[in-house]
Amino acid sequence: MxxxxxxxxxxxxxxxxxxxxxxxxxxxxxxxxxxxxxxxxxxxxxxxxxxxxxxxxxxxxxxxxxxxxxxxxRGDFGHSIRTKRPVSEEISARFWPTLWLTVVAMVWAVLFGLIIGISSAVWRNQWPDRLGMTLAVSGISFPAFSLGILLVQVFSVKLGWLPTVGDDTWLHYILPSITLGAAVAAVMARFTRSSFIEILQEDFVRTARAKGLTETVVVIKHCLRNALIPVVTMMGLQFGFLLGGSILVEVVFNWPGMGRLLVDAVEMRDYPVIQAEILLFSLEFIFINLVVDVLYAVINPSIRFK
Structure with a gap:
């Protein structure tokens, strides 16, 4: 390893x-x-x-x-053309808001995606399956910026329940994280359902049921670990896409993160900032893929890297 x-x-x-x-x-x-x-x-x-x-x-x-x-x-990306500050300072000031927004969106998206996907697989072709896949298709089909504008219109403008600008409190994370994570939750649900359906048809699952184990024990203890291998791959890729896809969401909610910084840099042709941010996004993708590969061995000890 x-x-x-x-x-x-x-x-x-x-x-x-x-x-x-x-x-x-x-x-x-x-x-x-x-x-x-x-x-x-x-x-x-x-x-x-x-x-x-x-x-x-x-x-x-x-x-x-x-x-x-x-x-x-050497870690020196020069100075921003727009603000004259070092690029490293510009990015470090915007990195954490984007990271925390991505983490929050990923946590709830994975949680709901797994629940919907497992429920749809266990109750295949029944009403939980139909309801879950309807929600999944809706989440994939709805563009992020349109969903963000709709959420702002309903929960901020009409009802006045949630703020829309800034990252001062946990309430500021609700609408952006829902907007950012909706498509990921939908993809996770569909992918988890497909993976679980294949696992539920394996011989070891029939053997576990023949031993008299409850369906809950069969699903959680015997199926979950085996089904998580492809799901973890999808989680890693989706986390990388969330970091990059946060650009539109940050523009809609005027989020003080790296996406907003990149848009401003492109408008001002701020070469040093653009180059540094894209390199950082690329490094994040590569690092996430490495973490996913290492997690394979943690989830399934039968996997060995040589």
Whole structure:
């Protein structure tokens, strides 16, 4: 297991290098001149040229990339064009609100997804199954931004029960986390149902029932662990997608997180912030996949990595 983890960590280097090249090229293909935006609409060409030289944008692209990559390897992503603050400070200030929102959304989505999925599998083709799959299809079909606007209109504007802006109290997390986690709960429910239906048809389940074990013991003790292997894979992927998908939700609720920061950076052509955030999202995806692979052995000890 230790050698497996080390190999996966070493595999981060070429992956992140490839991502850095692609991100750098795509960012510099964006229309607009960040030097012009930083200098202001009233600045003359001479001032814009000075700003461009100060930002290092007057150098050839290969030289800019080498400087960016060498600095990033040391943890230095430069300074934000928009605020002049270090990019690391900009991201660290926005990282925790996004992480906590993602964790809250993931917790309730996994909990409800597992409950609905297991219930639908146990009572297959009965009313719990039909109700659960109807909710799952609705959650997948409803766009996140539309759901967020609807929740704001009902629970904030009409009823006045919940706040919509900021992250000051736990009440601020309710609407954004529901909006962010609805699709994940739906996917988890459908995936758990499919996995459990396959497990319930296995020979060891029939043997457990033949021994006189109750259905609750059969489902929880014998089926749950075996069904969790594919479910954990889906959980890891969905957690990564939640981190990236929080952009639209943060815009709708004006959440002070990384998604909101990325939108502002794109509008201002803030190259250092855009590059650093996308690299961070990529690193999070790779790390989550590594954690999922390690969890396989924890859930099912018969799995061994060589």
């Amino acid at each position: 230790f050698s497996f983890v080390i190999k996966r960590l070493l595999g981060l280097i070429p992956t992140l290098l490839l991502v850095a090249v692609l991100v750098f090229l795509f960012v510099h293909l964006l229309p607009g001149d960040p030097a012009r935006l930083a200098a202001g609409p009233e600045a003359d060409d001479k001032t814009v040229a000075l700003v461009r030289a100060d930002l290092g944008l007057d150098k050839p692209l290969p030289e800019q990339f080498v400087n960016f990559f060498l600095n990033a390897a």
